[in-house]
Amino acid sequence: AQSVTQLGSHVSVSEGALVLLRCNYSSSVPPYLFWYVQYPNQGLQLLLKYTSAATLVKGINGFEAEFKKSETSFHLTKPSAHMSDAAEYFCAVSLNNAGNMLTFGGGTRLMVKP
Amino acid sequence: ETGVTQSPTHLIKTRGQQVTLRCSSQSGHNTVSWYQQALGQGPQFIFQYYREEENGRGNFPPRFSGLQFPNYSSELNVNALELDDSALYLCASSSTLSGGQVYGYTFGSGTRLTVV
Numbered sequence: 001a002q003s004v005t006q007l008g009s010h011v012s013v014s015e016g017a018l019v020l021l022r023c024n025y026s027s028s029v030p031p032y033l034f035w036y037v038q039y040p041n042q043g044l045q046l047l048l049k050y051t052s053a054a055t056l057v058k059g060i061n062g063f064e065a066e067f068k069k070s071e072t073s074f075h076l077t078k079p080s081a082h083m084s085d086a087a088e089y090f091c092a093v094s095l096n097n098a099g100n101m102l103t104f105g106g107g108t109r110l111m112v113k114p
Numbered sequence: 115e116t117g118v119t120q121s122p123t124h125l126i127k128t129r130g131q132q133v134t135l136r137c138s139s140q141s142g143h144n145t146v147s148w149y150q151q152a153l154g155q156g157p158q159f160i161f162q163y164y165r166e167e168e169n170g171r172g173n174f175p176p177r178f179s180g181l182q183f184p185n186y187s188s189e190l191n192v193n194a195l196e197l198d199d200s201a202l203y204l205c206a207s208s209s210t211l212s213g214g215q216v217y218g219y220t221f222g223s224g225t226r227l228t229v230v
Binding site: 004036041042043044046083084090092101102103104105106107 | 207
């Protein structure tokens with residue numbers, strides 16, 4: 001069975017500071033991994049996805065994530081936080097290369113202080 | 115190109131009632147998935163429909179059922195509503211090619227269901 005654990009349900013950073021949101025996965029086979037962002041009262045927007053190509057994945061809005069098989073991690077980073085980055089972030093895993101039927105983590109709420 | 119639209123945006127039902135939620139897929143998409151997102155939690159996969167047939171299901175009881183229509187729109191039906199069914203219900207549409215590759219997995223804004 002596959003699962004995703006996001007460490008830290010709430011993360012607070014100052015504007016301009018590094019953003020680091022942690023995600024660890026459990027999967028018996030090479031997974032496909034995703035990061036989504038959810039703004040209040042909205043659906044989920046794909047930030048980036050890992051599908052067994054380059055281990056460092058660049059996404060939208062300056063975010064990137066690195067797949068580390070030895071650590072079973074797929075942490076999301078952004079060098080400099082903006083106020084507009086405040087939202088809920090979800091890590092997800094899919095066992096099929098279709099990238100659907102996703103298993104999501106519990107989410108991390110990112111707060112950005114001025 | 116229109117996105118994924120869900121209706122209604124909010125509704126309130128009484129325990130024991132039945133509810134139908136609707137999803138219009140993005141133009142050109144032939145696959146629809148439904149997720150339940152309880153307050154403060156990540157979405158949970160309910161089921162997926164491809165060409166009007168269910169081709170994947172998560173850990174949800176049979177009182178959660180669905181339909182996909184020839185125009186690829188979809189319904190989620192929940193019978194015998196329970197208080198724990200209160201959640202945001204999200205649908206996602208995508209295009210599945212003959213080789214199984216999926217493109218354009220796009221979420222709607224969801225329907226907020228409150229069961230009282």
